[in-house]
Amino acid sequence: MNTAHKPKARYGMVIDLDRCNGCGGCAAACAVENNVPPAAPKASDRTGLTWMRIYRAENGRSFPENRTAFFPISCQHCGAHTPCVSVCPQNAVDINPETGVVSQIPPRCLGCRYCMTACPFHARYFNWSDPEWPRDMENALNPDVSVRMRGVVEKCNFCHSRWQAAVAKAAANGKREIDPADYVPACVEACPTEAIAFGNLDDPRSEVSRQSRAPNAFRLLAKLGTDPKVYYRSDRDWVRRMGDTDVAYESEASRG
């Protein structure tokens, strides 16, 4: 299966939840970098496009024992049995062998949304409408990322255009290896509290690999066996338990 081979590098993230204050800088930076359009008329938190979405998690106790934590969730770039890759009927999703990044190619996408039902992280988003910016604001779009049309799925790709730029820069100097400093996703760069570490998980010297091995590190829905490349950290027990598979059960929390 095409998801089985081992990539050259495994780019990943470690997000320190104890440093995340839910400011939303990562989400805003992501939207700017990746030309994610503003909400279409009537779009809501259920139909929006947020490659990086910050969820609020609660400990389930009532006031004042209640506690809140923020979970920034983007595509988790699963490394094994990647749910979305295997289900796409026409190969619009694959894993880049050089970076381990799970792709999503809008021009190939049929818009069947099977990958979205397959993704347990709800990290894939559908373009329910054509993208629209206020007049002339297309002058503020990033030329390194193409704008998606309606009817296709999109999601985080670890700012792959920045990787491409880093490769081009290295190649211009005759090098095949990129300088790690040249490849930092927008959300990582934008985080004011530096809660997100990014890099090659396979490089034992990298900050991200060191942090991913920390005792307080965990991954979301690890029991599903999809080997996500995004790690989370927290010293709070209840926050770490939030990564487990068990579903929420509070009926009150339901939104119609």
Add this chain to the structure above:
Amino acid sequence: MKNRAWLTFAVGLLAALGGGWFAVPWAMYRRSEQPVQFSHRVHTSEAVGLSCQDCHALSDGGKFGGIPRLETCAPCHAEPQGKSADEKRFINEYVAKNREVQWLVYARQPENVYFSHAPHIRLAGLKCEQCHGQHGTTDRLRTFERNRISTYPRDVEGYSLVRLQPSRWNEGMKMDDCSRCHHERGVEESCLTCHK
């Protein structure tokens, strides 16, 4: 009676064949001429002695300059070099007015494609001709053809209607063409290698 039936069928068949092979492919493209004529041959001749890289340069950041802007041409063309009408027009309409020429780019890839010249030139050692053919030695700029539906330039799309021949520069620069070359060279690739 029977013959007539088959004849009608054959007429329909032939009409469709003619339309499908000749009329439709012709009608499918919008043709336009470049705003100014330009001879690559003169510029790369010994008299002038420019190489491809002199005008189509690669920056340190690996970004390809593409078609040169007016500032590259202006130093030599402040005064007319020769007597052609195009030269005169180029000086009067563009250089004098400091107006960029809106060149029609034969190899312009669509918005969703990422292509960097740097890895192909510096790492793979490809020659310009391998993708752009003998464009650098032509005397005049060809008529620019653009597919009316897909909006692709003809060079990107390829000139052959059946696309059965092995890789040739004018077979096009579509995904399959890039992919074929990558496969021949054993380049590992995925969607994100070439898409953005």
Add this chain to the structure above:
Amino acid sequence: MTMNVSRRDVLRFTAGGAVGAMMTPAPWKALDDVAIWTQNWSWIPKPPKGPVTMRATACALCPAGCPVQARCIGGLPVSMHAASGGGLCPLGLTGHHLPYHPARVVRPLRLFHDGPGSRRIPVQIDAAVAAAAGAIRGAKATSRTVAVIDMRPGRSVSWGWQRFLATVPRGAYVPAPAREGSRFPSGVDLDSIRTIVSFRAPLAEEWGPPQLQKRLLDRRVNLIQIEPTHSPTAAIAGRWLAAQPGSEAALAMAIASQLHEGTAGPGEGMTPEIASALTGIPAETIAATAREIVQKGPALVVAEEGLGRAADAAIVELNTLLGHSVVAQTDLLAPFAGEPIAPATELEVIEDSSIALLLLDMSGGDAPFPWPLVRRKLAPKAIVIALSPFLAGTATHADYIVPTLPYLETLLEIPTPFDSTAARLTISAPLLPPRHAAVDPVKFLRAITRDLPGQWTKSEELMRARVSRIHERGEGNVGEKSVADFASADEMWEGLLAGTPWTGAAAAQTRVSVPHQATLSRGQAGPAGSAGWPSLLPALSEKDRSLMTAVTGRPPRQKIASSEQRADGRGAIDGGVVAVNAPLTLVIRTPRDVTASAAVSPVMTKLYRESGLRRSPEVAVVNPATARQLGLAAGRRAKLLIEGGALPVVIATDHAVMPGVVEMTAGPDAIALGERGARGRPGILDVVTADASGSWRTVAARLVEA
């Protein structure tokens, strides 16, 4: 020969054609081309093309003034980055979208507030000038007030307003509360602080430059958050005290009284037990908190503004008692020395119904405050003119809008931010050519009055005059370079335009323990003479003192109003916690987006509408238990009733909100955000008024089904 074309012939011909067509590339190519067409639809916006450059400037969207780098394509910014590494806030990251904002004012507007949906018509600038000039003449004749509310005090333009107001008999210069500076003693050396006691200050969300939060986190500063909501700040705080809203003064005093162990001093008589009854926090927790403050080293108390006079005063007492480290900031010089300027005043001290002309200077941004507080001061037929790039925020209340240029299209000045221990001047240089015609604030000022001496006619001239004075004095640095090393003021000006701020010489750090009156009089130095904390605090009046005494002087034995009693309408301390038949307490939050800028990027819908991260301003949040009691389910429409009026709201439930509290956020209308031509609906700041205690962040409220 005649041909009789029968139906069958047509069918045969068509069949032949169909078979033939299949044998040509045409249908297959059409299939392919149509698919490619769907990949390149002409109506999908195309990003710009051009050379990539990085250009430096400073973010002028809030008083923090972060140095930024803009990545430009063909000279136009496409993304914003922190100049020195580290992050930016969402507002700064999307700041380059603002010039394209649909709420941009492209020509002077006359606004009519005569109906539910107020009309607006374009007018000539002369109409606004004539209205202003007429109002000034009228004010002089009738001894009425001409007032300017300056949303970004401390700028050279601010000095211009003050200079102007000195020429009119009753000129009032009102610096709007600039959030971080308002209740935060500026010039504090944060690196020496180990504990921060925050009374509802949204530190983690929007306090100062984003890097500040990293500094505090890295240094593991102990944060004690006192707030009725488990807010994002509470979420990262070391300790969260869910004090009853309105009981902040009592809590501050209780902590203070613990600090000096009940001996004579601030907060005397406010035992943890009494405070517990008022705040709902266990007495032992209050005592433990006080011990923690002492044990963990230098502490600083900060507070949200708008909590009321008693809370303000109590917090000043507490801060004074703790004796934080303070560095006296060097002055940020005014453009011209020795000229008379109107001093800064409080809105509160202006007589009701006295303002004949009100100018709202929003050219540098916006600030949140309840509009009814301003409206009360307006005389009948008063003229309100907003100088603003956007028809948004406070500008929507004006009669005339005079368009100014937004951030990145014009020079803007950022005076010393609160977290700086030395005077600082940052210039935000424009990166974009102006997209619409606009009026320079100083030009407008010159147009409405002839009585103004001096030769300056443009904002830039004032800014350059100030820089000349700084250069003359020769103190401080621009980046690495000493001011003395600049050959001329012009050279220094160029240096500032490159995005590097000027920083004055830092004064020696002193540990102060001064009586609060002294603290109160120590305003932030600057051309305005009084911007920032605590100038906005009124000197304590006799009334306030008696209010304080009511708390501090009350013998412990005396019965303190319990929460039950509070519920039936007896305000125990602040008087404003409850009103008859108003069982709920409304708590108002103001995010940086509304604090800093009248308009926000449409991409902010990611935070407001497209995720659950931020609450939309029409949402009233209550605890699920409270919602059950009220019989209101999440998602239901309701009406919020407060003293100032009624507001339609949508109910949301959240365990993070204290039972009995309804929380509302002032901010961009997330429903309208990014939608063309959409107008913001009235928000909470359009209706709320301050209660007797001077608080507008905590008021009595009711929620009824709509």
Add this chain to the structure above:
Amino acid sequence: MDKGLIRRGIRRCSTGQFLAWLTPWVAMLGFGVLAIGLCLVKGLNQTNMDNRFAFGLWIFLDLTIIALGAGAFFTGFLLYILRREELRAVINSAVVIGFICYSGAILVLMVDVGQPLRAWFTFWHPNVHSMLTEVTFCITCYLTVLAIEYAPIMLKNRQLRKVPSFLVFEFELHKVMPVFAAVGTFLSFFHQGSLGGLYGVLHGRPFAYREGFAIWPSTFFLFILSAIATGPAFVLLTTWMVSKVARKELVRKNVYSLLAKISGWLLIVYVGFKSIDTLVWLNRTAPLSGVSPIRFYAWAPFDIWLLFVEIAGFGLLPALIFLSPARRRSVPWMIAGSLLACAGVATNRFVMTIQTLAVPTLKFEPFMLYYPSWQEVATFLFVVAYGVILYSLSFRYLTLFPQERDLQH
């Protein structure tokens, strides 16, 4: 007016009456066209689907009508392969219903996908690991088979028979019909299965995920079973409804009871396997994914009652009705049984599609529900109207029930 088109010796209502019958359905069709137009021109923001409910009403109904359409291939299989000649009485009707179900489903799918003009990419760049690829290939092929099976029925029309070559063609087709029936059966088995596999393979969705055999999860087989168990019941039901509308007998009673008996036996087998599967899933599969399965049913609207209703009420109960010879002698009982069986397959498809998406995977996400927009409903009504109209035309002008002429007298 259209007498010349109607089979000799068959009574049909007047043209006026027929047109009056069609009018509301045409109106419904027009309403559907409007909705479909909106969805295609403006995009899927016309629906109430969202990123959590990426699949909605349409997928649920597609799966349901395809399951009900299984009557076509399964009747063909019984008739041509297993030689149950009694079923010749309903085969034509079953084929038309199958064709309507499948073409309707594909039609809705073309509205459902965001980029229908790229639909052929699945054939050009197929991902062989995807169940959806399997579904697409099989459904397309099977629709072709159904069209071929439909052709001889059409060519038997009184007017079309006049063209000699059509008659020859029809005769030739007839001879190879068992081949097509076999091919159709094979394809149908596969795509009914892969529709089940569609959800069963989602290991990111513990509610839907099932272990299974080789690459096929258990739902693959359960979908086949439930489809073939319900198919005959649906043929029974439609035949009965048509005879009610046409106010005449169309088939002999023994056909009804045969269909009911087949359905009954298959339902029993299905209920057995479904129960085993549910127990394995609750006790093994779900816990392995880290979920205590009771949590799946922690939310009131989709409580555990749904599971019981699906298996007992809509599975076991109709099976018992069908398997009782006494009940089988009574048409009302058989109709009730058929309705229950059809409701069962619909519930199963609902649970697999909608409930799967309602159950959150992330611990801090709530259960969710979604309500289809009128555009979604109208698009589906379009298919209903299209089906009724096509069936009405077929019934009027073609021979759907060979026994009809004999039963008239």
